[in-house]
Amino acid sequence: MTALAEIVMPKLGLTMTEGLLAEWRVQPGARVAAGDILFVVETEKIATDIEASGDGEIVELLVAAGSTVPVGMPVARWTGAAAGAPEAPRAAEPAQPAAAPLPAASGGRILATPLARRLARERGVDLTGVSGSGPRGRIKAKDVPEARAQVPASAAVPTAGEFIALDRVRAASARRLTQAKQEIPHFYVGAAAEISRLLALRDEWRDIPDAPRMTVTHAVLAAIGRALHAMPELNRVWEGEGWRRLSSPDVGLAVDTPRGLFAPVLHDAGRLSLGTVASRANGLVERARAGRLSPDELRGGSITLSNVGMHGARFLVPIVNPGQSMILGLGAMESLFRPDAEGAPALRREITLVLAADHRVLDGAAAAAFLARIVAFLEKPLALLIAPAEGSI
Structure with missing residues (x-):
């Protein structure tokens, strides 16, 4: 029988103690090669794609998407080499400040990425009625603009032209540059x-x-x-x-x-x-x-x-x-x-x-x-x- 190895939450910075496992990109039974993206980790500073360090098969996911996981804790098991004191991830996004969670109408926790929560606040969108396209219905940033159609007709919504939602990188850049011009003399x-x-x-x-x-x-x-x-x-x-x-x-x-x-x-x-x-x-x-x-x-x-x-x-x-x-x-x-x-x-x-x-x-x-x-x-x-x-x- 093939021995199983653990994939753990990596340490992405000197001060990082935990990270949000925002999204799984693989499921049990999936065969992956070195460089394939396994999951996305979001911290207070960055959102990072975590890649496979070698070839193998995903056997079990130990942590659900949307969970906050301490550094070093196993998140999955696979047939590849021990991954997670893995090599430093090879793809990273610019800093994205974490957003405070939005309350759910039913009292339960809404599954949404930090960027989706920020966009929802900025656009006045209630995430309670938004259908997410991520794992387990997790709301992603791209889902939030679609919810603008749910705003009542009486609201002041532009009707001419095309609304283009920014991706994660450009949205983070826009926020940071706005912050810079407002705060830095x-x-x-x-x-x-x-x-x-x-x-x-x-x-x-x-x-x-x-x-x-x-x-x-x-x-x-x-x-x-x-x-x-x-x-x-x-x-x-x-x-x-x-x-x-x-x-x-x-x-x-x-x-x-x-x-x-x-x-x-x-x-x-x-x-x-x-x-x-x-x-x-x-x-x-x-x-x-x-x-x-x-x-x-x-x-x-x-x-x-x-x-x-x-x-x-x-x-x-x-x-x-x-x-x-x-x-x-x-x-x-x-x-x-x-x-x-x-x-x-x-x-x-x-x-x-x-x-x-x-x-x-x-x-x-x-x-x-x-x-x-x-x-x-x-x-x-x-x-x-x-x-x-x-x-x-």
Whole structure:
């Protein structure tokens, strides 16, 4: 007889003690392969698809969907390898604050995902009469918009146009950005960087055998990290009624994917060589677009880079992400003539950088100095080739 192994509730973060098993994606008797989604876990911060660590057959589900389960508790048994001190899940969604449960008219508990409860509150929908499409009739986010038709005709409901419900990622992004603009006192500083030397370095880089693909975006990432490393007193975020200084020069990178906008974090970017930054950033972008980011890759850092230059925009005035204190908008390169030191026209290749910052954490002088340090690294990029800690390319 084949020995059975347990699948347990995984620990998705350092502080996680329990998680909501929001939805089963498999049933007893199902054969699964490595990478197949077994169930969805929702915590206060993220919603994560938990994947099979190998091949096997699901024998028994030990926990019903909608249950809150302590970390390490078995949730299923299967014929595969012991899964659940499983590997870190390979797909994660951005943070979604948990919603308070809605009371049921009969006194029983309504089975609904936290996002569905939030949407119901925002749209004034009573979940009591909503039919859910999830396991055991669990109400999912996509079910809530359909319930708008149940609003009495006397209510002010728009009749023209088409209502489009946001998916989980875009809904979370919309909430977080709204929160950011309402709670964070933004201010902005801008500068232009002349990148002729950087472009020449990039062109030579392409001739290096087996070198990772390197772009201007990678150089800006490296420059931000190096500026944080050089000015550690600015690597801080707002927390409660004060600052928290971060120990690692981590930098986020906004990535547009078919599932929405993600900002994976390149950890320790300020202590890496440009080649390592390029290689690791390429991996982050690939995993973001494939939906295989780990929870650890979606947290940390005081700053994010958002590049709209690839879309032809000259500049971007961005919104600081909640939990961070800065974000740098990067525009497209422009070729233009400006007077040199002697007044003669000189061709310059420039990119426009706009730094948005939290005024609770930085003042204008500090932000301007930080941006100037980034520009200096971009205009003299050879320093980025060598990691400051280990002194190697």
